[in-house]
Amino acid sequence: MNKEEILAKSRSENTDEGKKNAEDQGRQIGIIAFIIVLIFLFIFNMCTNRSNDALAAVFWTYVAAEAYPRYRFSKEKSLLVTTIAGGFLAIANLITYVMRVVG
Known part of the structure; x- marks a missing residue:
């Protein structure tokens, strides 16, 4: 070209x-x-x-959501690990927050 x-x-x-x-x-x-x-x-x-669980859930959700498309483009394993770990931590913090509020 x-x-x-x-x-x-x-x-x-x-x-x-x-x-x-x-x-x-x-x-x-x-x-x-x-x-x-x-x-x-x-x-x-x-x-x-006060609890920081809700804030941590938002932060880790952002980290995972930011890393995932970058992983799809570059296929860097560190970005895949970041996506999975961020997603796991977001869910864990969200569950902890909900359990504290409800219980």
Whole structure:
């Protein structure tokens, strides 16, 4: 494939690189904000003797959900382990939280 064919293909894909870049930056800022709030809530709950199980379930769900598509693309075993471990920990924390609330 020569340079002109590559350029023609790129132009025909209708992808706006500026929009994609803005979405990626927004996602990065969202992740940072999520982690800051999560850390604050973890510390607050520890200081007030409250359970962090629900927060941990949300965190591990995010970790597993983030790792899975990356594993599907790259087939890196560490990402598969992260997906499985994150999913397991999310379920375990969720069950623990529900048992504390109900029981």
